[in-house]
Amino acid sequence: MSDGQRSPATGNGQIVVSGLTKQYRNVRAVNDLSFTVEPGRVTGFLGPNGAGKTTTLRMLLNLVTPTSGTATISGYRYADLPAPSRHVGAVLEASSAHKGRTGLNHLRVIAAAAGLPAQRADEVLALVGLTPAAKRKFKGYSLGMKQRLGIAAAMLGDPQVLILDEPANGLDPEGIRWMRGFLKSLATEGRTVLVSSHLLSEMQLLADDVVIIAAGQLVRQGPVEQVIGSMAESGRVRVRTPQTDELTKALTELSATVQPDGPDGLLVTGVDAAAVGRAALAARVELHELTTERPDLEGVFLELTAGKAGIR
Ligand SMILES: Nc1ncnc2c1ncn2[C@@H]1O[C@H](COP(=O)(O)OP(=O)(O)OP(=O)(O)O)[C@@H](O)[C@H]1O
Numbered sequence: 001m002s003d004g005q006r007s008p009a010t011g012n013g014q015i016v017v018s019g020l021t022k023q024y025r026n027v028r029a030v031n032d033l034s035f036t037v038e039p040g041r042v043t044g045f046l047g048p049n050g051a052g053k054t055t056t057l058r059m060l061l062n063l064v065t066p067t068s069g070t071a072t073i074s075g076y077r078y079a080d081l082p083a084p085s086r087h088v089g090a091v092l093e094a095s096s097a098h099k100g101r102t103g104l105n106h107l108r109v110i111a112a113a114a115g116l117p118a119q120r121a122d123e124v125l126a127l128v129g130l131t132p133a134a135k136r137k138f139k140g141y142s143l144g145m146k147q148r149l150g151i152a153a154a155m156l157g158d159p160q161v162l163i164l165d166e167p168a169n170g171l172d173p174e175g176i177r178w179m180r181g182f183l184k185s186l187a188t189e190g191r192t193v194l195v196s197s198h199l200l201s202e203m204q205l206l207a208d209d210v211v212i213i214a215a216g217q218l219v220r221q222g223p224v225e226q227v228i229g230s231m232a233e234s235g236r237v238r239v240r241t242p243q244t245d246e247l248t249k250a251l252t253e254l255s256a257t258v259q260p261d262g263p264d265g266l267l268v269t270g271v272d273a274a275a276v277g278r279a280a281l282a283a284r285v286e287l288h289e290l291t292t293e294r295p296d297l298e299g300v301f302l303e304l305t306a307g308k309a310g311i312r
Contacts, residue, residue, distance in 0.1 A: 012074055013039035013160040013192040015060065019069035022055050022216075029055040031216035032069070037194050037209070039160070042187045044207030044224070045196040048305055052216040053196040054092070057165050061090055073161055085114045089154030090163040091147075099139040103130055103149050106138060110153050124152040129178070144175040151182070161192040168199055180206045200298040204228075214305035237268040237276050240289035250283040251276065264288070 015037035022030040030052040037043045047053050058064040060071045062078040070077065073088055081087050097106040107121035125131050128148040133141065141149065147167060154162060162183075168176050183206060187193045197203050203210060203224070210227055212219040220227050241247050244266055248258045256270040268276055273292045280287050 013190075014075075015071070015073050015161065015192060015194060016075075017056065017060070017069070017071045020056065020059060020066055020071055021068045022052070022059060022064060023067040028216055030059070030066075033213065033216065033218055034069075035211045035218055035221050037192055037211070039192040040187055040190050041208040042183055042193045042195060042206055043209045043211060044203035045194055045211050045213075046198065046200060046203060046301060047196075047213040047219075048198065051213045051305075053213065054165055056213075057090075057092065057163055057194075057196060060163065061088070061092075063092075083157075085116075085159075086157035087159055088161045088163065089157060089159035090165075091150040091154045091167055092165045093150075096146075097138040097149070099137065101138055102135050103138060103141065103145075103152075104134040106149065107152055107156065111156050114157060116156055120156050120158075124155045127155055128152045128182070143170040144172060147171060147175065147179070159191070162186060162194070164193075164195045166197055167195060168197060168202055176202060200301050204298075212301060212304055219304045235269075235272075236293045237271070237273045238289065238291045238293055239266045239268060239276060239280075239287060240264050241266070241280070241285055241287050243285045246283050247276075247280055247285045250279040250285065254279060 017036070018034050020030055020033045021028065033052070033056060045053055045056070055064060056071075059066050060073065060078060073081065078084055078088065097103075101109075104121055104125060107124060108118050111118055111120050122131075122134070125134050128151050130145065130148050130152060133145060138146075138149070147170070151164070151167070154164075164183075168179055171179060180202070183193050183195060187208070195203075195206065207224050209221070209223050211221045212227070238261065239247065242264055244260065244264060247266060251258050251266075251268055251271065254271055254275060256268050256275075259267045261267045271279075273290055277287070277290055
């Protein structure tokens with residue numbers, strides 16, 4: 001609450017997912033998934049379409065029953081938290097509300113149902129910058145305003161933990177920038193912020209940590225820079241040369257993997273740019289370009305999830 005009151009079940013805000021599995025009739029949506037999410041950080045939950053992100057978040061929030069495994073928030077299963085709405089705020093899809101209701105009234109109704117003071121509605125509207133639209137009807141809200149209203153509702157109980165499913169969906173660049181600043185500031189206050197997304201470039205700007213899943217399974221978890229760095233070691237070298245055949249032969253002898261890239265280009269993995277340059281010199285091959293490609297999160301993500309069908 002704004003007066004600093006916290007739920008008795010506040011705990012540390014850590015999220016622990018352990019051996020979590022969800023089997024639907026024909027689909028194993030989540031498959032023995034384990035990861036942790038720390039307070040004071042923004043954690044990006046990444047995966048291609050159908051990877052199991054939404055199912056995992058719904059299991060965390062007790063909206064879907066796991067087939068096996070556990071998901072806890074501050075040591076409690078969501079259903080066992082004494083005052084869940086004061087401990088965990090969630091935005092699972094763009095906010096829906098009674099079309100004729102104003103944004104402020106929408107929040108007041110939710111606050112009343114959760115036993116929170118009506119004044120909290122005004123406070124959270126201000127928090128998300130919607131005060132000027134407080135008295136406007138929901139049906140006139142833009143998608144960006146609806147997203148903000150959803151976040152405002154999630155913040156009513158001043159939660160330690162915030163869970164958002166694709167919050168940047170449909171936002172314009174200004175809205176995305178606002179969201180980024182807002183979520184970072186919540187983490188700076190010591191809250192746990194877990195955000196699912198397939199917008200990898202956005203996650204690179206927003207997240208401190210990432211959890212990457214594909215086909216229901218963990219692919220990689222760690223600080224963004226570490227995940228990118230671990231891939232950078234096996235980064236690609238781009239080469240342009242009029243003598244592609246000679247260079248391919250020389251590099252293959254070094255056990256490098258060489259792929260053609262246009263008529264005079266090669267993409268080389270398994271050796272660094274210096275090794276490619278030395279091999280070219282030794283083989284008297286003329287080089288027109290020699291570049292190490294530093295992978296960004298998008299590249300890491302595609303590489304890590306390659307071959308794992310997202311849609312199952
Ligand atoms: N209620 C359900 N019944 C049957 N299958 C389901 C159900 N919910 C999800 N699935 C399937 O489980 C898999 C994971 O879906 P989920 O929505 O969790 O993925 P996601 O990573 O959130 O994907 P997206 O980014 O597309 O939202 C998909 O194959 C989906 O079709």
